[in-house]
Structure formats: structure tokens, C-alpha cells
Amino acid sequence: MERNSNLKRHLCAIIMICLISELQSQTILSQPKSITKKEGESADFTVTLNEGDPRTTVTWYKDGILVDKNDSRITYDEVERGNGQYTLRITSLKRSDKGNYNAKCEIYSREDIRTQNAELTLIEIPAEEYPICTTWKKTYNIMDLVNVTCVSENINPQPNLKFERRKTNSTILGNETNIWISMEFRAVPNLNGQSYTCRQFGDRLSAEYCEITLNVTNEINVTILEQEDKLYDVGDIIKLQCIGNYSKRANFSWFINEKKILQYSNMVEIKIEKYMNNGDNVTCKIIENSPEEGNASVSLRINSNELTVEEDPKRVCSNVEVHVSSIGAIIGLLATITVILFLILLTLLYSTYHLYQIKKNKPDKLLVQHHLLPRSSTRITTVSDDPPDSAI
Template sequence: MERNSNLKRHLCAIIMICLISELQSQTILSQPKSITKKEGESADFTVTLYEGDPRTTVTWYKDGILVDKYDPRITYDEEEREKGQYTLRIASLKRSDKGNYNAKCEIYSQGDINTQNAELTLIEIPAEKYPICTTWKNTYNIMDLVNVTCVSENINPQPNLKFERRKTNSSILSNETNIWISMEFRAVPNLNGQSYTCRQFGDRLSAEYCEITLNVTNKINVTILEQEDKLYDVGNIIKLHCIGNYSKRANFSWFINEKKDISKYSNMLEIKIDKDMNDGDNVTCKIIENSPEEGNASVSLRINSNELTEEEHPQRVCSNVEVHVSSIGSIIGLLATITVILITILLNLMYGTYHLYKIKKNKPDKLLVQHALLPRSSTRITTVSDDPPDSSIQESPENVL
């Protein structure tokens, strides 16, 4: 029984559809047609009935909701109603207007008849301000990361964006409201004043453009990094690294005390401390991008001059030699004086000892003088000698007092 009941319901539904279709075919001469329009244009939906009856009324619906006939953009055109023609006209289409439209025809002699749905497809147009070209900074320094972005509105169908005369693999990114493409690269001096143009285009869209100009300063910031921060001794090697906002085209020059050109074409430098270098000597790195754009930086060498050897510092060697020679000369003079004095004293002692020894050995009594035998009124001095008396010499009477 239940199966038979379901079958009857289906048969009734089919019969009603057929009757309605037959009624529509006998009543509606032409159905509203689906259309595609651009945003801002006008759209017309028209239904034509077989007979024009003044008592017939037509009401329009969008997605099942009654169209507001009091909207100034909406017009119910019934000037041809005597011919059975009724038109819904929408001016200045907006994105909210897209959807399905149908008409409800209230025919006096036949009742209510609904038309088929007609779809309004809208080609959305980006707002007049789009596309917009932007960049992160107003002014870039050399080797800053530059980002140029072209932005448009996220609409349907989605427009195309492209940088003119620029190769970029950037795909279109999007969120709920916007789409965009970007380019990223390093700033170099010759990009100063360079313009970038983005084109917005698409199906049934007129091409629109935006442009932006880069400002790149010619200032090169340079820094010298030392591998080790310490006091260097003669023979040590100092490793220096010249870094800065330079490009691959940059040229490098290294100087000591801004006079001696010691290296070119490399941002790395190794210096071996030698005897000609002094504590506080300046090492300068100069970077040249595109003349006259350049930058430089300097660093002072920290050399331990107290650790220099005689071979490494000739001036100090001479000073040391003079000090040593002067000290040795003084010591030798003092020793010579002491030696002469000691030799003199030793010779005197030896001579006195030897002389006393001779006297005591040979004639010790000759030194005795008998003063008592001599007259009081006279004094006689007798000299004792080891030599034999000279017979030719006799005492003179004048020598006897």
C-alpha cells in the first residue's frame, strides 16, 4: 500500500509539471535571458506574454527576494504591456546586483505563472584608484633590499597584473580584498631615479597603469672587522674584512696610513706585522662603486712594541748597545784602577820585604852607630854600604866638625 501511495504522488507531480509547462508555453511567449554585463553598465530582463491584458501584473524577484522597485536604479518598464512585454531595467550595475532573476506574472484569467530564472553575470571593475604601485621605503641606501609592489582589487573575474619590461616570476597573491605582485632586488647607485610601471588588464577590461620611481642614495657605509681583537706582536698576522653596502661591481683598495697601497680588488686582507710598523698605524679600506660614489673605513693597528727583538727594531738595538758599551767601559775602568792600586801595594810590600831580608842577612851591625863615643860638640854620620870603599875618595878635614 505504501509503495502504491508513493507512486501516485510521483505521478501527480509529473502531471502538474507538465500542466504548468503547457500553461506557460501557452501563456509566455519569451522567457528572460541570462546576460553578462560589466560593472557600471545597465541590464535588462524581459518577459513577453502571448496576450496583453491590462489586468495582468508582473513582479520581479532576485534570488527569490522581491526587487525593490523604489530603488532609483530600478525601472519596471511596462510601456509595451499592450503587446504583453514587461521589462526589468537595472542601471549602474553594482556587484550586489549579480544573481538569478525571474518574473511572477499574475494573469487574470489563468492565475500566477513564474518565468524561468535568468542569471546576471557581472564583470567586476577595480576601483579607479587601482592599480597602486608601492615600495617599502621612500629612500634606499646602497644594497638595501628593495621591494616594489603592484596592488589591485580582488574582484571576479580576477584581473592580470604585470610589470612592464621587467622579468619577474612573482605569481599573483591575494586576500579577501586585494591582489598583488612584487619584485625584490638590491639597491645599487645606478637605480637612482629608475621608474617601474605596472599594467592592470583582463577580459573586457581596459588597461590601467601605475608607476613608481626609486630613490637610491650614493652613500656607501663601510666597516672593517678584525678576526681577533687583541694586541699583536711582530710576526703575527692580522686578518681584516671590509664589509659594507656595496654591490658585486664594487672595487676595493687598502692603504696603510693613507699612503701605501697594499692591496686591491678584494674585501679581505691579511697583514703580517713587521719591523716597519708601529702601534697606531691606520689601515684603510676604500670601496668605489661607480665614480664618484665611494666609501671608506679605517682601523688602528694595536702592536705590542715592548716585545720587539733586536733584529726587529734597529733604533732600539742601537740604544741598547750604547747602554751596554757605556756600562762595560765604566766597569773596566774601575777594575783597571783597582788592579793598578793592588799591584802597586803588592810591589811595595815585596820590595820592602826583600830589602829588609838582604840587610839582615849580610851586615846587620853596620846600622849601629855609637853616638856616645862622639864628641858632644860634633856629630858624625857614617853610612854603611855594601860596596867596597873607594880608595881614591878620602875624608876631607872640612867634613869633620
């Protein structure tokens, strides 16, 4: 018995649903339809009933909430209610108007009827101030890093951004409110007064543009370009270049922590040694013929985990300095040794020549001495027994 009772209830429910559907199909001739509109346009939702009873009232809901009639943009158009047509009209569409709309039809002597949902899809339009072209600084020095950014609003669907006269497109980045593209490059003198244009466009968007002009100074300025922007380890080689708005006659000097390591060249290679410190400053100074001087410095980013404390009273800051001083010392030593050997050779040659002359001239001297001696004479002595007259 209980099973039969449940079956009867289910059958009654099915019959009621069919009757209500049939009643709705007979009452609602046309349902409101989903539409897609651009922001700022107008949207109409219309329901048509099969009778124009003046006692029928129609109210509209958005996402289950009653549409506010006090909004000046919203109108209940019932001019054609005699023909059974009831229209909800929304002008100057806003982003908040997106959603699902339906109508509640209160027909005299019948149950209220709800229409199907109709979705309003909105093509959002960026605000009038977009796109916006920006840069980090109003004026750049020679070889400063320049960043030009084009910003738009993060809307649905997302607009496209592109710098004009650029071969490659920049990657679009963004957050909840904005999207942007950027390009970076070094400031050089011929970029002074250069303009950059960004275009904002989309499938259903009209193209909009923004433009920015660079200001680059022509004053002497020097910067240092690292080969790689990274954390260096002991043994790594850092290549640094001193670049600026200078002539070919400019003189360069390189320093590490105010200690000169190199002169004349605008490039230097530095090997990271264990006794060097993270944050050591490398400075390039440039002197033109005029008294003006430009300089720029960069701090070395060294992995402190590999640094050790070593005895270095003079604190040689760079392998470049060691190489330069070692080469100079070696050259000086070789020059000294060469001079000494040359003097020794001259001395040996002179001594050899002197001994040779002595040996060659010795017999002649003896012969000369022999000829100069007096000839020997024979003395005859007579022996007598008589004493001399003086003795008598």
C-alpha cells in the same frame, strides 16, 4: 484498493504538472535570458506573455528576494505591456547585482506563474585607484634592499599585473581583497631617479598603468651581504662582502663584537665555531680619504642547539682571527729560527777558520824562536892549587 488509490493520486499529480506546464507554455512566450555584463553597464531581463491584459502584474525576484523598486538604478519597464512584454532594467551595475533573476506573473483569473531563472554574470572592474605602485621607503641608501610592489583589487575575473620592460613575470600573490606582484633588488647609485611602470590588463579590461620613481642617496654607506640567508650550524662557512658607494682607495676593517679580525679586504669568510653565540655581530667599517666613515653590521644566525660552552678567556670570535694570528706567529717564529741558525753558522765558520790559521802558522813560530836563541860558548876552567893573590 489502497494500492489503486495511490496510483490514482500519482496519475493526478502527473496530469496537473503537465497541465501547468502546458498553461505556462501557452502563457509565457519568451523567458528572461542569462546575460554577462561589465561592472557599470546596464542589464535588461524581459519576459513576454501571450496576452496584454492590463490586470496582469509582474514582479521580479533576485535569488528569491523581491527586487527593491526604491533603488534609483532599478526600473520596471512596462511600456510594451500591451504587447505582453515586461522588462526589469538595472543601470550602473554593481557587484552586489550578480545573481539569478526571475519574474512572478499574476494573471487575472489564473494561478500565478513563475519564469525560469536568468543569471546575471558580472565582469568586475578594479576601482579607479588601481593599480597602485608602492615601495617600502621614500629614500634608499646604497645597497639597501629595494622592494617595488604593484597592487590591484582581487576581483572576478582576476586581472593580470606585469612590470614593463621585465623579461620574466612575477608571481601574483593575493588575499581576499587585493592581489599584487613584487620585485626586489639592491639599491645602487645609478638607480637614483629610475622609474618602474606596472600594467594592469585583462581579456575584457582596458589597460591601466601606475609608475613609481626610486630615490637613492649617494652618501657613503656600507652593507653586508650574506651568502645564504639561513640558520647556520657549527662548521658552516659564512661569506660576507662589504659593498657600498666607495672608491678603489677605500680602506676596510672587519670586527666581530668590536674585536678586529681582518683589514684591507672587502670580503671575509667566517667559520662557525662552538664557542660562538647566536646573535654575534659582524661589522664592516670603511674609511675613504675624507674623514667620513661608513659601517654596517649583521647578526649571525647560529643554531643554538649545536653551541657548547668552552673555556676561552680571550673569546676568539672567529676562525679568521685564529688563522690570521697563527700565521703571523708562525712567520715570526720561522724568522727567528732562521736568524739564529744563520748566526750559529757564522760562528762555526769563524771558529773553523781561526783554528785552521793557528794550525798553519805554528811551525813558523817555532822556527823563528830557534833562530833568535844565542849560540852556546865553551868555557875553559883551569884548576890550580895556589890560592889566588887576594887570598895571600
